[in-house]
Amino acid sequence: MPTKSYNGGIVVPNLYRVESVGIITVSLPNKVVLPLNERVTDKAVPCVSVGERVLTGQVIATNKDYDSVPIHATISGQVTAIDDQLIAHKSGLKTRCITIQSDGKDEWIEQQDTIDNYLNLAPSVLINKIRQAGIVGMGGAGFPAHLKLGLLGLSNLCKTIIVNGTECEPGIMCDDALMQNYPEKIISGVEVMLHISGAERAIIAIENDKIDAHNALLQYISDERISTELIPTKYTSGSEKLLIKALLNKEIPSGGFAIDEGIVCQNVSTVSAIYDAVVDGKPLVSRIVTVTGSGVSSPDNYDVRLGSYFEHIVSLAKPSNEKHSIRMGGMMMGTDVATMSVPISKICNCIFVNNVAPKYDVKECIRCGSCNQVCPVDLLPQQLYWYSKSENTEKASDYNLLDCIECGCCSYVCPSHIPLVDYFSFAKALHRKNIEDKRRTDAARERFEYREFRLERNNKERTEMMEAKKKAIKEKMANEKGQKDKIAAAMDRVNKNKEDNAQ
Amino acid sequence: MALLLGLILGYAAIKFKVKGNPLIDQIDAILPQTQCGQCDYPGCRPYAEAIANGEAQINQCPPGGQDGVDALAELLNVETMTINDEHGETKPKRVAVVDESVCIGCTLCIQACPVDAFVGASKVMTTVIADECTGCDLCIPVCPVDCIDMVELKPTLRNFVPDIGELANAY
Numbered sequence: 156m157p158t159k160s161y162n163g164g165i166v167v168p169n170l171y172r173v174e175s176v177g178i179i180t181v182s183l184p185n186k187v188v189l190p191l192n193e194r195v196t197d198k199a200v201p202c203v204s205v206g207e208r209v210l211t212g213q214v215i216a217t218n219k220d221y222d223s224v225p226i227h228a229t230i231s232g233q234v235t236a237i238d239d240q241l242i243a244h245k246s247g248l249k250t251r252c253i254t255i256q257s258d259g260k261d262e263w264i265e266q267q268d269t270i271d272n273y274l275n276l277a278p279s280v281l282i283n284k285i286r287q288a289g290i291v292g293m294g295g296a297g298f299p300a301h302l303k304l305g306l307l308g309l310s311n312l313c314k315t316i317i318v319n320g321t322e323c324e325p326g327i328m329c330d331d332a333l334m335q336n337y338p339e340k341i342i343s344g345v346e347v348m349l350h351i352s353g354a355e356r357a358i359i360a361i362e363n364d365k366i367d368a369h370n371a372l373l374q375y376i377s378d379e380r381i382s383t384e385l386i387p388t389k390y391t392s393g394s395e396k397l398l399i400k401a402l403l404n405k406e407i408p409s410g411g412f413a414i415d416e417g418i419v420c421q422n423v424s425t426v427s428a429i430y431d432a433v434v435d436g437k438p439l440v441s442r443i444v445t446v447t448g449s450g451v452s453s454p455d456n457y458d459v460r461l462g463s464y465f466e467h468i469v470s471l472a473k474p475s476n477e478k479h480s481i482r483m484g485g486m487m488m489g490t491d492v493a494t495m496s497v498p499i500s501k502i503c504n505c506i507f508v509n510n511v512a513p514k515y516d517v518k519e520c521i522r523c524g525s526c527n528q529v530c531p532v533d534l535l536p537q538q539l540y541w542y543s544k545s546e547n548t549e550k551a552s553d554y555n556l557l558d559c560i561e562c563g564c565c566s567y568v569c570p571s572h573i574p575l576v577d578y579f580s581f582a583k584a585l586h587r588k589n590i591e592d593k594r595r596t597d598a599a600r601e602r603f604e605y606r607e608f609r610l611e612r613n614n615k616e617r618t619e620m621m622e623a624k625k626k627a628i629k630e631k632m633a634n635e636k637g638q639k640d641k642i643a644a645a646m647d648r649v650n651k652n653k654e655d656n657a658q
Numbered sequence: 659m660a661l662l663l664g665l666i667l668g669y670a671a672i673k674f675k676v677k678g679n680p681l682i683d684q685i686d687a688i689l690p691q692t693q694c695g696q697c698d699y700p701g702c703r704p705y706a707e708a709i710a711n712g713e714a715q716i717n718q719c720p721p722g723g724q725d726g727v728d729a730l731a732e733l734l735n736v737e738t739m740t741i742n743d744e745h746g747e748t749k750p751k752r753v754a755v756v757d758e759s760v761c762i763g764c765t766l767c768i769q770a771c772p773v774d775a776f777v778g779a780s781k782v783m784t785t786v787i788a789d790e791c792t793g794c795d796l797c798i799p800v801c802p803v804d805c806i807d808m809v810e811l812k813p814t815l816r817n818f819v820p821d822i823g824e825l826a827n828a829y
Contacts, residue, residue, distance in 0.1 A: 192815065246818040517825070544822070574825050584819040591817060599691040599792045602773040603701055 161400040163531040164389045165564050167487070169325040171447045171454045176332045176367070178443055180458045181471065183257055187229050187462030188498040190242050191216055191251045199226050201253055207234050212264045212438050215253055224289040224299050228255055229440040229460040231262040243465075243483040243497040245490045252498070255462070266436050273433055278304075278351040281433055288432030289439045289501075294319060294330075294393065294422030295484060297502040300429060303419050304351050314417035316348055316357040317402060318426055320372075321386065323362060323393040324485030327505040329443040330423050332456040334361070334368035341423050342375040344430035349380055352419060357381045359423075360398055364388045390487060391531045391562045395420045409558050424504070444499060446472040448486075450479045450508035459499060465506055466495040474508055482507035487563040518571035526565035526575060532558055536565040536575050543582035548589055551582050559583070682710045688729045692721040693772035694794035696746045701772060715739070720746040721793075752793040752808040754786045760805035767797040767806060 191199045199216035203209055209228040216226040235256045239249035273281060286301035318341070322330040334341060345357045361369045363385040372383060386392055386401050396407045398420065405416050413420055421429075424442065431437040440461060447454035451472040459468050465481065482489040483503050499506075526536035534555055542551035556579060565575040685706040692702070697718040699705040708714035709730070716730040717739045724741050731738035741748065754775070756767075763781040768774075775791040778784030797806050813819070 244815060245820060246813070246815060248813065248815055248818060250815060577820070577825050578822060581820045581822045581825075584817075588817055588819055595789075595792075596691040598790065599693065599773050600686070600702070602775075602790060603691065603693045604703070606772065606774050607701075 160387060160389065161397045161531055162533055163529045163564065164391045164397075165529050165567060166388065167325045167390050167567065170449070171326050173328070173454055176328050176335055176456065178332045178336050178456045178458050179471070181460075181463070181468055183230055183259065183261055184460060184463035184467045186232075186235070186254060186256045187460060188240050188242075188252045188254050188464070189215070189226055189229065189462040190240075190498065190500065191226065191253065198251075199223065201237055203234050203253070205234050205237055208232070208258075209234060209255060210262050210264045212440060214438075215255075221286075221305075222299065222302060224286055224291060224301070226253070227289050227438045227440055229462050230255060230257045231260050232256050232258040241494065241497050243490065243492045243500065243503065245492075247493055270434060270436070273347060274350055278353075281347065281351050284436075285429055285432050288428070288437070290425060290428045290432055291501050292422055293424035293428065293442060293501055293504065295488070295502050295504060297500075300421065300425050303414075303421065304348065312414055312417055313352040313354045313419050314356075315403070315419075316345065316352060316354045317398060317413075317418060317420045318345055318357060318359040318423055319393055319395070319398060319420055320359055320361045320365070320368065320423040321393040321398060322365070323388075323390050324487050324505075325390070326447045326454075326507065327445050327485050328447075328454075329445045329456050329504050331365050331368050332445075333423055333427055333443055334365070335371050337427060338368075338371040339375045340427045340430045341372065342378075342381065343434065344426035344428075345381055346378060347429055347433050348419075348421065348426065349378070354419070355380065358402055359383045360386055360392075360402055362386055362388045362392060391560070391564060394531065394560050394562065396560075397531055409555060439501065442499070442501060442503070444468060444503055445505040446508065447505065448482075448508040449512075450475050450477065450510045461501060462498045464496050464498060465492075468499075469495055469506060469508055472508070475510060477510045480509050480511050482509070487567065488561060515572035517573055520571055520573060523570060525568045525570065529564040529568050531562060531564060532560055534559055536579075539582070540573065540575055540578055543578040546582070546585060548582055548586040552586060556582055556586065679707075679710060682706050684733055685709050685730065688722070688726060688733060689719060690721045690726065690792075692792040692794045694721060694792070694796060695772075696720050698745070709734075715742065717742045718745045720748045723748040749793075751811045753788045753791040753811060754793070754797055755788075755807050755809050756783075756785050757805040757807065758783045758785060760803050762803055764802060766800040766802065770796045770800045772796060 191201065199218045201216045203215045209215055210231045211228060213228045214225045215228050218225060232255050234253060236254040237251065240252040240254070241249055242252070270276065282301050282304050285304065286299070290300040292298040292300060320330055320334055322328070345359070349357055357380060359372060359381065361383060369383060369385060384402055391397055392401060395413055399405055399407060399413060399418055407413055407416060428439050432439070441458055442461060443456050443458050445454065445456050446468055451469070451474050453473050455472055457468040457471065481492050481495055483492055483506060484490055485505055486507055489505070489507055520537065520540065522537065524537060530536055539551055539554050539556055542554065559579045561576050561580050563576040566573070569575060686703050689702040689706055695701065697705045697714065699708055699714070705714060705719065709716060716734065717727045719726055720741065727741050728738050761783050763778060763783060765778060765780050765784070767784060768776040768778055772794060773790055773792055775787050776784055777787060793808060795808065798808065
């Protein structure tokens with residue numbers, strides 16, 4: 156019998172409960188801003204130019220790289236700029252974005268043929284459809300959905316599909332809303348994934364505080380391969396490896412992937428988007444976003460076009476007149492952003508709007524060890540803290556810093572209010588930078604040494620060649636001298652003969 | 659017995675003989691590999707050799723900065739010293755960028771570059787492989803038409819490192 160849990164983790168009370176979980180469809184925004192790099196590693200190239208009119212769902216930027224997805228216009232209108240804009244990222248850096256001004260018509264591109272029966276199509280065709288629809292993991296990581304499924308089109312690696320409906324971060328309720336309002340889409344999406352992967356079963360995991368969502372899904376399950384599982388409400392259950400541990404009691408080792416154990420994990424929002432892409436032929440142009448926090452009086456879920464500014468939906472949730480701090484994502488793992496004038500991305504599941512509260516004073520670590528107990532991935536945050544603070548990334552990675560999932564449980568329980576998780580995300584970034592710097596210096600050293608070697612070799616070859624040439628000329632000269640002698644001797648003989656004849 | 663141990667030691671001495679000077683490698687590993695020659699040696703490795711032989715001070719490398727001097731002092735177990743600014747100032751990381759409309763294809767930069775980061779040929783446009791450029795400035799003085807600019811590398815979403823200076827105060 157699986158334990159249905161894992162070590163550590165914390166129970167965080169949800170301060171912003173609502174009576175019923177609904178979805179409000181938001182009016183079209185005046186403009187959308189769509190970043191070209193959905194993930195930091197990829198860079199799409201625009202295939203429209205400023206001034207061009209685009210339709211909803213039209214591809215406006217493409218990626219040659221199979222690992223990344225194309226970018227679609229999310230409204231119809233005119234492209235007004237392709238320039239650097241602020242996005243919701245902790246660095247506060249700008250990145251290249253395409254801005255579209257709405258014409259208010261929301262005219263769609265000609266829909267691709269809707270498929271009556273996807274069962275007749277090969278998995279590779281469906282996977283390509285999913286890629287073309289621009290679907291990435293919508294739970295927060297933004298990993299392209301076709302890559303998780305892509306491997307499966309070629310082999311029968313996948314035995315189990317886990318559909319992640321845990322939504323463990325307190326306050327967020329967009330997945331709950333989706334499950335309650337569109338259960339049939341999720342179940343059909345799971346059936347599509349079962350067809351693509353050839354998996355034996357699919358488990359939909361839901362935390363036991365979302366009974367309504369669970370019941371809604373149960374009504375539509377007719378395929379016996381699909382089952383649901385209620386797991387205890389505990390924060391960080393939504394993390395892929397922990398969810399696998401809880402459901403199947405299997406541990407994915409450090410550096411390993413779920414697929415090594417024959418498991419593919421997808422968020423419910425992603426599954427619903429896969430349904431839209433495969434069955435309706437619709438690209439991903441909108442998502443459900445929760446707006447909550449102490450700064451709004453009516454927390455709710457909004458179905459909003461991607462690329463709309465945060466303020467477009469925050470204003471609908473009746474924000475208070477106080478000064479706010481804005482956070483993209485949940486209260487635990489989210490990212491603070493400086494302004495509400497940043498676009499909603501595919502991974503933005505929640506916007507936290509909090510009234511600015513006085514900050515805690517950070518005290519010294521008292522070595523209580525609470526952080527060690529709550530760490531869900533069994534690390535030693537206290538030890539990592541010393542090394543991260545002193546920028547000793549080598550030692551920190553010996554203590555498996557890179558396995559930290561940055562869930563923030565350690566910061567939450569720390570009685571000294573040390574922002575441990577911020578230290579770890581700093582140390583991880585520093586570690587990556589150090590590795591990159593080392594790669595560059597090593598490359599420079601190698602190129603310098605090779606250049607020295609090459610110059611020396613060229614010099615040597617040159618002198619050798621010069622010497623060989625000199626030698627050849629000398630020999631030729633010597634030969635020529637012999638030739639002259641022969642001619643002279645011949646001439647002598649001729650002259651002598653002439654003289655003899657004359658006599 | 660003594661003969662046996664002697665043979666083992668003799669064999670070990672040959673078998674595990676360290677090739678080259680490990681100290682030079684260790685010093686070279688700390689140096690930034692800019693290959694700029696500001697230390698008065700023709701590259702980082704020659705400078706490392708000079709330090710190992712006691713011919714050069716440890717504070718002659720501007721790209722390595724004060725951190726580099728401190729790291730060298732720790733490695734060599736000597737008192738650290740302040741960086742000698744006669745050799746040049748420490749600048750942030752930069753890369754060379756060629757204004758391709760001005761370039762005449764003289765190839766002088768190609769010959770000057772210590773890490774072969776230039777691509778080009780005689781009388782055609784030249785360009786820089788940004789990823790290989792160490793920002794050493796050696797191409798700047800040789801360019802007859804001044805078409806090379808040094809551009810500071812800005813942090814990107816990918817290599818951004820957050821600041822922890824503020825974390826210790828309030829949260």
